[in-house]
């Protein structure tokens with residue numbers, strides 16, 4: 001088991017990374033990120049998701065035009081689109097696939113690989129670019145790459161006494 005203090009420190013140290021080195025990520029490490037996604041919990045264990053590994057630079061470039069606050073995706077050596085499969089679990093596909101994204105981000109951080117959740121994007125255009133259909137929910141596309149430059153300073157978090165209630 002992981003030392004709990006170390007684990008909490010690890011969670012606190014993870015940062016969103018928006019600048020990547022032009023350096024390939026070994027297959028073994030990509031596979032570990034995918035494995036972390038695969039082992040995510042899901043409602044009734046239905047695993048309503050699919051992961052699209054995007055290595056093609058032209059595709060990354062095209063996606064960057066529709067990722068409004070994520071143009072930096074074009075500099076990443078790879079990205080993974082996390083797709084919620086609506087038909088597999090219409091009620092929970094979004095929550096389940098969101099949990100996948102967190103597992104993948106933490107695995108990447110353990111590998112010293114940077115990533116950043118991309119929210120605002122033209123999902124319809126990006127779905128078209130990567131060949132998804134109407135029953136696929138494009139949750140996000142996570143860029144992955146070795147960190148370029150300094151690790152950003154932490155964004156502040158609300159103190160526990162502002163967000164925790166005990167009843």
Ligand SMILES: Cc1cc2nc3c(=O)[nH]c(=O)nc-3n(C[C@H](O)[C@H](O)[C@H](O)COP(=O)(O)O)c2cc1C
Nearest residue numbers: 014015016017018069070116117118119120154155
């Ligand atoms: C749902 C969601 C959407 C986000 N969308 C973007 C985005 O489009 N572009 C971006 O640069 N960062 C995005 N972020 C990253 C947040 O800005 C970042 O997680 C937050 O500022 C805290 O910083 P940290 O991750 O370094 O702790 C998003 C994060 C989440 C969870």
